[in-house]
Amino acid sequence: MGRPAIGATDGRGAPARTATGAGIYLHVPFCRRRCHYCDFNTYADRDALIPDYVAALGVDIDAVAGAGPYVLAPPGVEGDATWPVFDSLFIGGGTPTLLPADDLAGIVRHVVDIFPLADDVEITVEANPETVDVAKLRALADAGVNRVSIGAQSFVPHVLDALGRWHERDAPLRAVAACRDAGIDRVSLDLIYGTPGESSDDWEHSVRAALGTGIGHLSAYALTVEPSTEYARRVRLGTATAPDDDVQAERMEQVDAWAADAGLERYELSNWARPGHESVHNRVYWRGGDWLGIGAGAHGHWRGRRWWCARSPERYIRAALDGASTVAGSEMPDTDQRRAERLMLGLRLTEGVDRTSVAPIDDRTVSALVSAGLLTADDDRIALTPAGMRLASAVTLELL
Numbered sequence: 001m002g003r004p005a006i007g008a009t010d011g012r013g014a015p016a017r018t019a020t021g022a023g024i025y026l027h028v029p030f031c032r033r034r035c036h037y038c039d040f041n042t043y044a045d046r047d048a049l050i051p052d053y054v055a056a057l058g059v060d061i062d063a064v065a066g067a068g069p070y071v072l073a074p075p076g077v078e079g080d081a082t083w084p085v086f087d088s089l090f091i092g093g094g095t096p097t098l099l100p101a102d103d104l105a106g107i108v109r110h111v112v113d114i115f116p117l118a119d120d121v122e123i124t125v126e127a128n129p130e131t132v133d134v135a136k137l138r139a140l141a142d143a144g145v146n147r148v149s150i151g152a153q154s155f156v157p158h159v160l161d162a163l164g165r166w167h168e169r170d171a172p173l174r175a176v177a178a179c180r181d182a183g184i185d186r187v188s189l190d191l192i193y194g195t196p197g198e199s200s201d202d203w204e205h206s207v208r209a210a211l212g213t214g215i216g217h218l219s220a221y222a223l224t225v226e227p228s229t230e231y232a233r234r235v236r237l238g239t240a241t242a243p244d245d246d247v248q249a250e251r252m253e254q255v256d257a258w259a260a261d262a263g264l265e266r267y268e269l270s271n272w273a274r275p276g277h278e279s280v281h282n283r284v285y286w287r288g289g290d291w292l293g294i295g296a297g298a299h300g301h302w303r304g305r306r307w308w309c310a311r312s313p314e315r316y317i318r319a320a321l322d323g324a325s326t327v328a329g330s331e332m333p334d335t336d337q338r339r340a341e342r343l344m345l346g347l348r349l350t351e352g353v354d355r356t357s358v359a360p361i362d363d364r365t366v367s368a369l370v371s372a373g374l375l376t377a378d379d380d381r382i383a384l385t386p387a388g389m390r391l392a393s394a395v396t397l398e399l400l
């Protein structure tokens, strides 16, 4: 099969955007230490693999770009001959900023060179606060990175200890300042709420500390107990308690109010932003767009086909460097599964979801949820109200 041209045209020579947006996700599966709550595909004992992993990513980026979108399209769906323009590149992990600055900047440049990206493309790197400094961030900014998402989780030492975080309390503040010094002004902080032992005052302190940096984007996640984590082991042993649902519901209300005071609007269940600072990349997922997933354990989605890459970094490296496929599996969700997924993801957004993309939905159920104050609905869209956001899973189930 000949190698297709890279890029897409709208008939006038310019690459075309897709209606729902398209993104590229790259995964970096290394961390300095494993946080107690985290079950992401990441490893704290494999830094020796980093040079080979960087090489493998480079080979895989070329392979995906060269294969072209028609290879990804499911049977029966006419594949596009060339790539559309991509709205976002997101390098996540793990801790991408554990990579040497030149390697990470090189990966960004590689993607920028080989894929058609929008003029206003969002290029995000996820960072652990102890792994960035101004020099590294400048190197990333020079390569095109214009957004950094930093894991803070809390600004209270005993909460950080309970979470098994290894960064020092004020490290996220220094990391935000370093981003600014490097000329990156789109910065997001992640916080976690509902950690056992975290008081309402602790939570207020953390949220106010995060917002006090003047960031334009905040993610606040309810702590979840993931089965294979150190936290889950401690809960089983009785040395840690599981989060309390009522406390978490209260914490979510609090962060919503404090973020609004600071000028950040809630645009998704767990995300707040100043206007214009919303995450373009995550919106591609929530709006039902397509994305390429490259890297160990990365998932991709294209025109109804989902696939995932080999989870183990060793296996991923071996496949890529041997010139073999790094894809470990793929599936074509049926109409019901696709509709359920659109509903679950779309309702996370305050803008809601287009009714045709989640059809059929029962009008009587919609009316009942509207009467209960949990949903808004017009001819085109349905969306959760603030009260509905508190019961998002239950409302989604009811609609399904």
Ligand SMILES: C[S@@+](CC[C@H](N)C(=O)[O-])C[C@H]1O[C@@H](n2cnc3c(N)ncnc32)[C@H](O)[C@@H]1O
Binding pocket: 037, 038, 039, 040, 092, 093, 094, 095, 126, 127, 128, 129, 149, 150, 151, 152, 153, 190, 191, 192, 221, 222, 223, 224, 225, 226
């Ligand atoms: C890849 S990490 C962010 C960057 C970097 N690895 C770090 O932690 O500093 C993604 C985010 O997911 C959230 N997260 C991961 N596991 C979670 C869990 N079990 N409960 C709630 N939030 C979780 C954390 O807020 C974390 O910052």
Ligand code: SF4
Binding pocket: 030, 031, 032, 033, 034, 035, 038, 039, 040, 042, 093, 094, 095, 128, 151
């Ligand atoms: S939360 Fe971030 S730093 Fe901690 S183990 Fe997960 S990916 Fe690594």
